[in-house]
Amino acid sequence: MEEISMAAINDLIRQIEDKNLRDRLQQEVARLSKQKKFGLVFEDHIPECTPLYGVAVRKGSLVAVKGEDIRDVYFVSAISNGRAAIVNKATGEKSERPLDTLVAVAQFGEPIFPSLIPIDSVENAPDSNLWHTLIEADNFHALQLLEYLYPKQVDCIYIDPPYNSRAKDWKYNNDYVDPTDSYRHSKWLSMMQRRLKIAKRILNPQNSVLIVTIDEKEYLHLGCLLEDMFPEAHIQMVSSVINPKGCARDGFSRSDEYIFFVMFGECTPARLSLSNEWSSSAIVSAQEKTDDDEAEKSVEPGWTSMMRRGTDSMRTDSPNLYYPIYVDPDTRTIKEIGTSIPMGQDRAEEIPGLIQVLPLRRNGTQGRWQVGNVELKNRIQQGRVRLGRPTAYGFVINYLPDGEYAKVVKGEYAIQGYADDGSMIAYKKKLGVDELRMPPTQWKIASHNASENGTTLLTSVIGEKRFPFPKSLYAVRDTLRFFVADKPNALIVDFFAGSGTTLHAVNLLNAEDGGNRRCILVTNNEVSDDEAKTLKKQGYQPGDEEWEKLGIARYVTWPRTICSIKGVDIHGDKLKGNYGCEIEKMVEVEGEITDPDTGRKIRGTFYKKAKEAIYPELSKIKMADGFAANAEYFKLGFLDKSSVALGQQFREILPMLWLKAGAVGKRPVLADGELPDMLIPESSNFAVLIDERYFGAFLAEIEARPNIEYVYLVTNSEDAYREMGSRIRTRNVTQLYRDYIDNFVINSRRI
Template identity: 40%
Template sequence: MSRLTDLLAQARKTDPQLAADLEAEFRQLTQRSQFGLVFERHQPEAVELPGRPVRRGDTVRVLPPRGTLTIGDTRHWVVTDLERTPDGKQAHLTEADVDPEVREPATSTAALEDLVVVARFEDPIYPGLVETGRVENGGPDKPFHTVINAENFHALEMLTYTHRHKVDCIYIDPPYNTGAKDWKYNNDYVEADDDYRHSKWLSFMERRLQVARELLNPDDSVLIATIDEKEYLRLGMLLEQTFPEARIQMISAIINPKGSSRRDQFSRFDEYIFFVMNGSARPAAVAGDMTMRQARSKEKVRWAGLMRQGANGRRSARPNLFYPIFVANETGRVHSVGDSLPLDVPRSEVSPPPGTTAIWPLSKAGGESTWGRDPESLRKALSAGYVKIGRFTPGSERCGFTHLQSGQIKAIEEGALVVTGRDSDGSLQVEFAEGGQTAMPGTAWHRPAHSASEHGSTLLNAILPDRKFPFPKSLYAVEDAVRFFVHGKPDAVVLDFFSGSGTTAHAVMRLNRQDGGRRQCISVTNNEVSAEEQKGLRKKGLRPGDPEWERWGICDYITKPRITAAITGKTPAGDPIKGNYKFTDEFPMADGFEENAAFFTLTYEAPRQVRRNRAFARVAPMLWFKAGSRGRIISSLPERGWDVAQAYGVLEDMDHAPEFLAALEADPQVGMAFIVTDSEVAFQSVARQLPEHATAVRLYESYLHNFQINRRA
């Protein structure tokens, strides 16, 4: 390399910038592996931001006239000045990315309405979020699933502030790069005759996977990626290079039992699923062998009686185990569990809540016995689904209860027993795993539940009648894949940054229903309109950013309505969804889910406005996000200069710090305290006084620093 070094030294004397650029390129070449995946990494990537206000210094593109189908001027321009004219606001432009020593950059002017801001991926962004709606059906304490309408690379960068190393599972269904107009690179569709098709796809994926790696918990997490034969070899090598310490396996899964014909090739029945397992992550044996074989043990799982028997079961022997269970007369479900009754207090003095009957541990002869769990233990077991109620007669003091014992609960955790759903009383449906013991499934999957036609397209049509989405995944296929790694993690965070129709969030809601979990799914999708639909919209004179255009985008037309409908059990027209969920957990889709969801659009903020606390309303949802997505969002602060919500608090006025600290001390659920101050001394003073259950975060230092260091080429 000595000759090369000498040449670079000579070049540096006459053209320092050229020498620096050449040195960077040579460094890239020397860092490449002798063996491995080789592709053109310097494919530029940028994204248009319709609707984003144009500011001085922005990079923009001039849009073609309304009503035309031409691409128009593809050059990038920099806004040097803005002025108001009789015809409206105008921007003065200078051509971007032009070396002035080669030629003078062109200049121009354009109306603001004819410009669209362009975000280049090598530039830092300062994101915010604007809430566009929510649906609440899970109670105030249950975390929210979230949908973010954004370019997914920028959404991933936003998540480095809120969820770095906090994600347990990523499930993605990226573009398959088939050559059809199914994905864009640098604002243009990638077609089959593009000589750089594979390099563009690999550049596209590599950038996103590198950020995704920062979000995954390095000690125990998984990335699941589906793909077909077009790119599976390249994706496998890319995953090996991006996650060198992970264990990676590839599964073949039949998703089209009828087959899909390929010209002069074998008919295609399956696709591939990569599992990238980080740290201690490993699949749990919870879903049988994932094939058509139905060899499960016919032996029934025995539920033990909850009432104790024998001499030790008498009330006098264990008075702390004598208490009422209140059952709702109308539904036959447990309403609540009472407290233990002292020996000297007759049960007749207990008044059941209105509309309920008190059930006591009474023998057939009327003798007072005891339950097999204390009140608090029974409340937890009921919540987890470990207790069944027998035949109930309103007004009768006796009713049979059964429960799963500690050994059976451990067997569920270890996979020897499989949870297949819940009964109407809320109790788990449990059966023995394959052969009555734990067993890892194989690498070839074939289940009727995984048919994308029946349980993807047809199911989606029941939820969103007359709305089309190309090739949605089978709900149950996604559910099975994710279950292997979030089983036993009731609070897992699941991310899908190619969300599309929202199948992953739907699957996570089903998993929560099956075991009482509080998992939350973050779904990232854009509001892209299909290539075919774009033609008709452009002929009408519409552009991206127009309300009439945006209403047909994936996020607004498919993703948000699907997740809302799944939770409420009603179609967008307000009709009950027809049909039942099948397989693992069968119940009417019209029942919905006891879940919450909130919808956001990513914004791009000016760092100066953030630093001056003038963008709080758009940064606020990120604080809520970072604190766990529970309860309300503190979208503005009252005059006192502080506020505390269910999961976090914000302090802006240091004079009111004592009141703020007292409010945090009184609520152990508040896990994070955001302190707005330019003074490190003031921040440390408040941070030292926080209760142990709260973590201090300084605004806006932590926010700005996170995105300043996240500059990626």
């Protein structure tokens, strides 16, 4: 007997009208659900449904009532005078509704026959064959289409799925999942499993990677799911800091998230030249370790005491160098630096909550600091001052002398990061070693800050904040680079596309190394919860133009794609800056300052803030130049099987044929009127024989075109297809429409 899940039982109980019976059954189900389970166990929920706004409701359609639960699916038995007779699919109850109150729906697992409806395009490289794609759709159905287009052909899938951490984080069956729902994790796993099953079938099993980002709410469940679904793969998880300042969650300051890398076949991350930020845990790969490698890594520059020792070390030797340093004992950081204390006075004024540290020796005699208070402030900004152990007189304070700091500036020591007190953490840098490194499993990279290089960058491109928590452009670029740096023609898919960071990052990688990587984005066109409430108050419903234009695909993903490719913002103004991703640092300058205690002019080498590119190799890429790339924006549509079989919807299928052939050249568009006998687009790499009577002329045409790699033959005869196919040189020959129909009928059974 086929097992039925607890979740499915709950969904069925919900439909029982008798309240007493419904309550008793719920109590029994609750008792059964308390049985102990081990390992990853989750329910098979009632399949998700997708509303198909824009698809006509006909006799035989599956529909839902607008504004009601989309899981209540009806079968349209008849249509007359603008009204539809409908039958509840679960209960068999019959009713009648006005036609305009119904919306066609697609239930997962049922055969669909998709098409791609062109919405818009952007062309910034007319001579380039590089065409990216944005598909507006529920990603489950889009994945079914991608399986038809690119079975076992995708090099990399990068997804940032909903994290299931808030009430309005994600929808299931067109409704937000309540964080108190006892099945919230089960629903999330069910949603992910259905999509990953298809994702597995489009990845190249010989050499490809699936990359999934997640936070602590679901990372344990996701890890188990990936292990269960992909036992043949190598899986590695990385911790990545995306918000150095942290955000409050459950009494902690959360600053990181996790990245799962699922590697198939021969896939392994490339060893790349990485900056010093990666050095703390990256492994040098160009030569074997020597015995002193580990010892050399642990060597720090020579920190020394801020208090003068030896000759001229008394307070009386340099009275101006006797001043207070105020330390917060809780945070162990320097908060204030006072001015020189006049002779005859032992201490400065106290500051509540802070400890006053003076240059006092163990025997209580008064000494002096190594540098003045102005220079000390300067060195704190450089990270050259470190707070040591507590003492009877306060704290030990150490600093990095000029000679040792010069070694850091020259690169003899590599800065690994900064301690809580602001002091640099630096270690001896091994010289003469090829800097190709493996990626570490802990990433604390300044450019991966999602606030500065996600939200702020996106806002600069498309105006006001339109999307919550976009990924850092450089975090996605770096993540992809480990796996596609040596694949200049990689096909990269993101079916939780969000704001479109993945496509932006792919274009950046291509601009950096001259690659021709192609990206396919998939996202729905949902509006935010607040926008949905406002639109409903104004009388709009999903499917209305006023509603759809505020959806994520049309309001965020596509505008970002256009703007980043053209190098302009949403208003048409040129973008400013470059892709070097600058950070502030202290640099040496020659100059003159005034000592505030003596008024004396001091000339020498000082330090000031300056901006430095984290990625010098990207600094030459100006944002205003855009990218030499093109992109098409489609909405997923659905076709009638009978019409397809009769050859009545070739125009609707043509964009898919172009994509299946690799989206080479500009997408061909048929003029209105009768279909031609054959279609051989001049700028593309595919050809279609529409009328098999003209096969001879067709064969002569494609033999004269060596660039033709894909051939589509429209015929209902298997014998004719085999005969024609045997005379065509390319191996990529497809029978229309048989191949298209069979694919979606057969694959619907594998869900």
